[in-house]
Amino acid sequence: MDSIKSNLRFKKCYIEITNICNRSCSFCPKTSRSPAFMDMPLFEKILDSLQGYTRHLCFHVMGEPLMHPELAGFLDRCQAQNYQVNLATNGTLIQKNMDDLLKQPALRMVNFSLHCLEDNTPADQIDMYLEKIFEFIVQARIHQPKLIVCLRLWNLQTVISNTNAYLLKKIETFLTLPFSLQAAATRGNGIRLAENLYINQAMPFAWPNLNIEEKTTQGFCLGLRNQVAILVDGTVVPCCLDSEGTINLGNIHRQSLETILSSQRAQALYQNFSKRKVTEILCQTCTYRNRFNKPVAA
Numbered sequence: 001m002d003s004i005k006s007n008l009r010f011k012k013c014y015i016e017i018t019n020i021c022n023r024s025c026s027f028c029p030k031t032s033r034s035p036a037f038m039d040m041p042l043f044e045k046i047l048d049s050l051q052g053y054t055r056h057l058c059f060h061v062m063g064e065p066l067m068h069p070e071l072a073g074f075l076d077r078c079q080a081q082n083y084q085v086n087l088a089t090n091g092t093l094i095q096k097n098m099d100d101l102l103k104q105p106a107l108r109m110v111n112f113s114l115h116c117l118e119d120n121t122p123a124d125q126i127d128m129y130l131e132k133i134f135e136f137i138v139q140a141r142i143h144q145p146k147l148i149v150c151l152r153l154w155n156l157q158t159v160i161s162n163t164n165a166y167l168l169k170k171i172e173t174f175l176t177l178p179f180s181l182q183a184a185a186t187r188g189n190g191i192r193l194a195e196n197l198y199i200n201q202a203m204p205f206a207w208p209n210l211n212i213e214e215k216t217t218q219g220f221c222l223g224l225r226n227q228v229a230i231l232v233d234g235t236v237v238p239c240c241l242d243s244e245g246t247i248n249l250g251n252i253h254r255q256s257l258e259t260i261l262s263s264q265r266a267q268a269l270y271q272n273f274s275k276r277k278v279t280e281i282l283c284q285t286c287t288y289r290n291r292f293n294k295p296v297a298a
Contacts, residue, residue, distance in 0.1 A: 010054040011056065013058070015057055016060070018068050023090050030062075037069065038068070043070075049257040053228075058085070064089060075106050085106050087109070088111045110136075111152055148197075150200050208288075212285035223283075236260045250263055
């Protein structure tokens with residue numbers, strides 16, 4: 001019978017080092033969980049638990065990772081244990097953290113969620129916001145040229161919004177691109193701007209929510225296949241879209257990751273997705289998994 005194998009390897013593991021954010025974006029579901037910063041002992045325990053499961057970590061679920069007071073120490077620990085780290089950030093604190101980040105060999109990628117601008121940034125402050133990100137790009141090329149920087153616009157519509165058009169023009173000018181970035185943006189979701197510098201575009205999606213009435217019971221997802229997530233309190237969930245810890249598979253404080261992944265609930269979720277059955281109610285409300293709705297070998 002198909003099951004989560006003991007030698008399972010994840011493409012990545014999401015670690016929510018904080019669920020606190022300095023922004024309030026309409027595309028983010030927020031969380032009703034108690035605000036918290038992950039402490040170092042729990043973080044180190046997670047790193048130990050993930051040995052043999054993955055080498056790639058993403059500091060993201062809810063929250064703004066650049067707010068964490070021990071971020072540099074966390075990245076040091078990742079380097080000591082040979083992990084590579086992706087950060088997802090709204091970018092507002094990048095100037096404050098720039099020097100520390102560019103000293104960190106464990107840092108593989110920084111994803112800037114530029115779509116946060118539409119909700120939070122007055123038009124007269126957009127240039128100041130972009131200048132800080134552009135300065136980070138310049139300094140990364142000097143001090144850490146292998147660092148990947150991705151500018152995310154996950155708010156695509158049928159017609160490019162005025163804000164996006166402005167952003168694209170500013171990026172085009174900053175990089176002195178020999179082509180129209182707005183024209184290129186209509187032809188594909190991913191655009192290589194320079195060595196290790198990209199724009200990543202996507203349509204908005206609705207986060208799964210138990211209150212959503214429309215549900216589907218057929219489909220597939222990569223949760224527990226190429227990813228797993230650990231929340232700020234140590235709760236293990238199948239994917240990075242479980243913002244409330246609804247599909248609680250166990251807690252790393254009290255159980256080993258192997259025990260958690262062998263639990264009845266985890267096994268059932270994995271096996272049912274293999275059969276293209278969606279049995280978890282939260283998953284039944286998720287539209288993001290439609291991107292993966294094709295059979296994948298167990």
